[in-house]
Amino acid sequence: MAQNNHDEIDLGYVFKKISAFFRSFVKLIFLVVAFFVKYIIVLIILILIGVGIGYYVDKNAVKVYDNHLIVIPNFESTQYLYEKVEALSSKLKDRDLDFLKTTIGTHYTELVNLEAKPIVDLFNFAATSRERVDLFKVLTDKQDIPDYVKDPQNFQYFKYHHITVKIKGKAHSKEIVAAIEKYLNDNEHFGEYMKVNRESTQFRIETSKKTISQIDSILNSAASIDKGNSNLPSVMVSDNSQLNDVIQSKDRMLYNLLKLNMQKVDEQSIIKIAAINYNVSDFSRFRLNNKVFYPLMLVLLFSGFFFLRHLYRKMKQIAETDEN
Numbered sequence: 001m002a003q004n005n006h007d008e009i010d011l012g013y014v015f016k017k018i019s020a021f022f023r024s025f026v027k028l029i030f031l032v033v034a035f036f037v038k039y040i041i042v043l044i045i046l047i048l049i050g051v052g053i054g055y056y057v058d059k060n061a062v063k064v065y066d067n068h069l070i071v072i073p074n075f076e077s078t079q080y081l082y083e084k085v086e087a088l089s090s091k092l093k094d095r096d097l098d099f100l101k102t103t104i105g106t107h108y109t110e111l112v113n114l115e116a117k118p119i120v121d122l123f124n125f126a127a128t129s130r131e132r133v134d135l136f137k138v139l140t141d142k143q144d145i146p147d148y149v150k151d152p153q154n155f156q157y158f159k160y161h162h163i164t165v166k167i168k169g170k171a172h173s174k175e176i177v178a179a180i181e182k183y184l185n186d187n188e189h190f191g192e193y194m195k196v197n198r199e200s201t202q203f204r205i206e207t208s209k210k211t212i213s214q215i216d217s218i219l220n221s222a223a224s225i226d227k228g229n230s231n232l233p234s235v236m237v238s239d240n241s242q243l244n245d246v247i248q249s250k251d252r253m254l255y256n257l258l259k260l261n262m263q264k265v266d267e268q269s270i271i272k273i274a275a276i277n278y279n280v281s282d283f284s285r286f287r288l289n290n291k292v293f294y295p296l297m298l299v300l301l302f303s304g305f306f307f308l309r310h311l312y313r314k315m316k317q318i319a320e321t322d323e324n
Contacts, residue, residue: 035306046302050295057290062168064112066282067177069163070119070275071184072266075193078156081271084184085116085163104179111176112166119160160274170279177276184271194270201264208257215250219243 036043073081091099092113100108155161165180167173185191266272 035303039302042302043299046298047295050293050298051291054290054292054294057294061290064166064168064282065170065173065279067165067167067173068275068277068280069165069177069273071161071163072159072272072274073161074267074270074272075190075197076156077187077190077193077270078161080187080190081161081184082116082155085114088180088183089114103183104176107172107176110168110172112168114163114165114180116161116163118155118158119162120158121160167279173278177278181269181271181273185269187270190270194267198264198267201260201267205257205260205264208253208260212250212253212257215246215253218246219250 071081088103091103092111097108100111104111165177167176
């Protein structure tokens with residue numbers, strides 16, 4: 001019986017606390033509403049002023065756009081690419097105006113920032129050859145795949161890389177991006193690599209074409225013999241399996257020739273730009289409209305002033321009560 005009375009007392013105490021909290025909350029809401037009603041005219045004026053400020057800022061502000069580049073670093077120049085991007089980014093942060101003006105040109109003040117990151121394609125990397133499959137297994141055995149992808153030492157294993165260039169306005173995006181491309185490709189050492197590799201690629205293309213032409217001659221001769229044309233020089237093909245081997249060799253050579261021609265296109269520069277998207281608005285981050293931000297800021301500042309004054313008076317009252 002005594003236990004039941006104790007539980008009833010505890011439950012009653014809880015209900016009283018909840019009721020007191022609810023009354024305090026309602027009182028707070030009432031005070032806030034009363035405050036806004038009392039100063040409604042002032043608040044409307046502040047909102048109108050804030051909208052005007054927001055409109056003025058939007059009208060005169062220069063919007064920053066993203067320019068997206070997909071690039072191919074050739075001739076083992078991946079690390080070089082990231083170092084060049086980091087160097088230019090550091091110059092921007094340090095405001096090295098002489099360097100920026102020389103590198104970017106007269107519109108250097110419009111360049112805000114740039115950064116590079118790999119376009120991760122683990123499947124294509126591993127599927128290129130059996131050796132790469134084995135290499136991928138060895139590398140991922142030592143670290144998890146997310147860590148592997150983020151490790152700058154492994155960026156070299158990805159063909160394509162993404163560079164984001166932030167530029168103020170749209171007027172000179174192409175000129176600035178072109179200047180950055182020239183900056184990235186300005187290297188004598190890799191320029192020599194490019195010359196040697198392009199000559200080698202062209203030689204391999206010509207050799208592949210000659211080999212394919214010789215295979216075609218063998219196949220044409222074999223076909224003519226099958227038709228009974230004895231005037232053509234004979235080709236020793238003992239059975240169909242050898243003929244199939246020749247046909248498969250031609251397929252491999254044609255595929256190899258295709259790859260070499262694609263490689264020739266990629267090797268046109270040290271850092272080859274594969275694609276560019278100019279002047280893309282950045283919607284990745286939430287941004288409050290200026291016509292909303294400035295009115296809200298003025299209202300909060302005005303309300304905050306009265307709240308701090310009310311808080312000060314309460315603290316002063318408590319202090320004076322304790323002294324007495």
